[in-house]
Amino acid sequence: MMEPDVSGRELRNVRLLVAYDGTHFRGFAESDGVRTIMGALTEAVARITRVSVESLELVGSGRTDAGVHGWGQVVNGLIPADTDLYRLTASINALLRPEISVREPAWVEPDFSARFSATSRTYRYDIWNDRSPNPLLARHAWHLGPSLDVDAMNNAALDLLGDHDFSSFCRKPRPGPGYDEPSMQRRLQAAHWTSEPWHDLDPSPLLRFEVSATSFCHQMVRSIVGTLVDVGFGRLAADSVPAIIAARNRNAAGQVAPPHGLTFHAVSFHGIRWDA
CATH class of the missing domain: 3.30.70.660 (Pseudouridine synthase I, catalytic domain, C-terminal subdomain)
Incomplete structure (x- = not known):
């Protein structure tokens, strides 16, 4: 089941596998006024899918502190259902390389949460x-x-x-x-x-x-x-x-x-x- 956004486009739950070098970031979670992994990723996904940053809610499997790296971080959130996932991945990587890389994109069930579904x-x-x-x-x-x-x-x-x-x-x-x-x-x-x-x-x-x-x-x-x-x-x-x-x-x-x-x-x- 898909949900519409404010513009009427249908939304679908996506899962992304994310790697990053955290050396020059102030941690993973979004924080006002500082550069974070989730902040950079949210801005990139919003720009590519043409949705507002404010309406895009991405969820990570766990937070990491400033200077900590990631190889198998998982992120999910609702994006337009007509998005080409492999084009999305290539575009994110072009914008955020070499510090952040996304691989293995996949559509997932509406109730999947990178945080709360993790065992x-x-x-x-x-x-x-x-x-x-x-x-x-x-x-x-x-x-x-x-x-x-x-x-x-x-x-x-x-x-x-x-x-x-x-x-x-x-x-x-x-x-x-x-x-x-x-x-x-x-x-x-x-x-x-x-x-x-x-x-x-x-x-x-x-x-x-x-x-x-x-x-x-x-x-x-x-x-x-x-x-x-x-x-x-x-x-x-x-x-x-x-x-x-x-x-x-x-x-x-x-x-x-x-x-x-x-x-x-x-x-x-x-x-x-x-x-x-």
């Missing part, structure tokens, strides 16, 4: 663990010189799996007047470190943390990465994570990793939402 989200965090920095990864990986104990970091990550209150790893939003404090309860489905191949280097200094959860609260992944790095340097014991979780206090966890090593990698729409 899990996956992030990746890259670390270049070598005495010498890597200029080719400077915008996309955290450079750490001293050697990290990856086995200890993986042992610590195991205690993060499952249902927990992640208050110790989250930046809590202030509830509005009359509203309860939001829950920091989340279900972590996967969390592990691997060494990724890099040219002919053996062993490779490129370390990658991949983490999946039903959803994430603000700065959760970066706080987890920073805490596990503290474990890798021996500043925290590998078995300290349960006590950190139980504390429900941000001061109990380790440092917050910088944003540029983080990438919103993928979204899943299979299965049932944990809070359904």
Whole structure:
């Protein structure tokens, strides 16, 4: 079923898979007066489909902070039903390249929501663990010189799996007047470190943390990465994570990793939402 817009044109729900380099953006979500991924994407789609920016409501699967990147971000919204999706994609990419790229456009059911239909989200965090920095990864990986104990970091990550209150790893939003404090309860489905191949280097200094959860609260992944790095340097014991979780206090966890090593990698729409 399609809806008409104010001009009488029929509208249809579209889904776009979006990748972006977040280096020079003030995050993903639209915000007045600053350059954001969603702001740039909304302006491009409105211009190409000849609708007003004010009437175009695009929804993303998740927000990312300033400097964070995306590979598998999903966006949906209502656009004119007569739009050629592949021409739309090519036009968006021509306008926004090289920082933003759209691929795999598809019409979807009217009730599909990139945010509320998602059942899990996956992030990746890259670390270049070598005495010498890597200029080719400077915008996309955290450079750490001293050697990290990856086995200890993986042992610590195991205690993060499952249902927990992640208050110790989250930046809590202030509830509005009359509203309860939001829950920091989340279900972590996967969390592990691997060494990724890099040219002919053996062993490779490129370390990658991949983490999946039903959803994430603000700065959760970066706080987890920073805490596990503290474990890798021996500043925290590998078995300290349960006590950190139980504390429900941000001061109990380790440092917050910088944003540029983080990438919103993928979204899943299979299965049932944990809070359904």
